[in-house]
Amino acid sequence: MSDPRLTPANSRVAHASLAGTVDAPRFTEGEWRQVETGILPLLASPEGPRERELLQGETFCVLEEVDGFAFGFCGRDGYVGYVFAEFLFPLNPPTHRVKAIRSFWQEDPDIKSTMRVFPLSFGARLRVARIEGDWARLTIQTPPDAVWFREAWIPSAHIAPVDTVEADPVNVAEMFVGTPYLWGGNSAFGIDCSGLVQAALTACGQDCPADSDMQMALGAEAQGAYRRGDLLFWQGHVAVVV
Incomplete structure (x- = not known):
C-alpha cells in the first residue's frame, strides 16, 4: 500500500x-x-x-x-x-539562504530601527536584490491589497549564496541546541527530532525525508561503535551522534 x-x-x-x-x-x-x-x-x-x-x-x-x-x-x-x-x-527563484540559526527581515537597514520585523529561520530562502555593506535588500512578494513591508532588509552576515552547503551535519544540528521542541516543526523557532535530522542533512546537500520512519532507510546499518554523525533510531524517534 x-x-x-x-x-x-x-x-x-x-x-x-x-x-x-x-x-x-x-x-x-x-x-x-x-x-x-x-x-x-x-x-x-x-x-x-x-x-x-x-x-x-x-x-x-x-x-x-x-x-x-x-x-x-x-x-x-x-x-x-x-x-x-x-x-x-509565483516562483521567484531565491539567490540566498539564511545561514544564521535565526534572523529577520525589517523595513529599513538600521540596527536601531524600530520598524516592523519578520522572523526567519535557518534554511529560509530569499531573493536578494542588492547588498549594501552590512545589509542586503530583498525582493519580496505580497498580496496587492496587503499592508506589509515597504522594503525588506536582512543583515548580510546572516545569509549565504543559495547554492552553498554546510560541511558537517553535526555542526548544523548543534546550532539548534536550545530550540523548543515542536511536533512536526522544521524551524529554529520549534523543531522535532526528524525535522532536526532533515535540517542538518539538507543543509549539507544531502537529500533527507521528513519523518523518522522514512529516515531509517538512509545509509547502511552502522557496525561497531557509534561514530559522529551516525543516526540512532528507536520507536518513533531519531537522534544524531555528536
Missing part, C-alpha cells in the same frame, strides 16, 4: 504521475508556487493537525485550491498536505 504522506492524491484530484495507479476524478501536473511567509504549516487536512512545516522561499506543487487551502506536495521532500493558499506566490 502506498504511503499517503508521499502519495499526492485525495478524493478529488491526483498528480498526473499517479495515472493508472490510483482512482481519481481528475489528474493534473499541478502548479509550482513559492512560500512567502516565515513558517507555513503543512496540515493533514484543511483545518487539520500540523504534519510538517515549510520555510520562506520553499516550493509547493498545488494540485487544487478549495476554501482558502491548497492541496499538494512539498518540493523539499514530496510530503503531501494542505497549506494556506494566501501564502503561496
Whole structure:
C-alpha cells in the first residue's frame, strides 16, 4: 500500500504521475508556487493537525485550491498536505539562504530601527536584490491589497549564496541546541527530532525525508561503535551522534 504522506492524491484530484495507479476524478501536473511567509504549516487536512512545516522561499506543487487551502506536495521532500493558499506566490527563484540559526527581515537597514520585523529561520530562502555593506535588500512578494513591508532588509552576515552547503551535519544540528521542541516543526523557532535530522542533512546537500520512519532507510546499518554523525533510531524517534 502506498504511503499517503508521499502519495499526492485525495478524493478529488491526483498528480498526473499517479495515472493508472490510483482512482481519481481528475489528474493534473499541478502548479509550482513559492512560500512567502516565515513558517507555513503543512496540515493533514484543511483545518487539520500540523504534519510538517515549510520555510520562506520553499516550493509547493498545488494540485487544487478549495476554501482558502491548497492541496499538494512539498518540493523539499514530496510530503503531501494542505497549506494556506494566501501564502503561496509565483516562483521567484531565491539567490540566498539564511545561514544564521535565526534572523529577520525589517523595513529599513538600521540596527536601531524600530520598524516592523519578520522572523526567519535557518534554511529560509530569499531573493536578494542588492547588498549594501552590512545589509542586503530583498525582493519580496505580497498580496496587492496587503499592508506589509515597504522594503525588506536582512543583515548580510546572516545569509549565504543559495547554492552553498554546510560541511558537517553535526555542526548544523548543534546550532539548534536550545530550540523548543515542536511536533512536526522544521524551524529554529520549534523543531522535532526528524525535522532536526532533515535540517542538518539538507543543509549539507544531502537529500533527507521528513519523518523518522522514512529516515531509517538512509545509509547502511552502522557496525561497531557509534561514530559522529551516525543516526540512532528507536520507536518513533531519531537522534544524531555528536
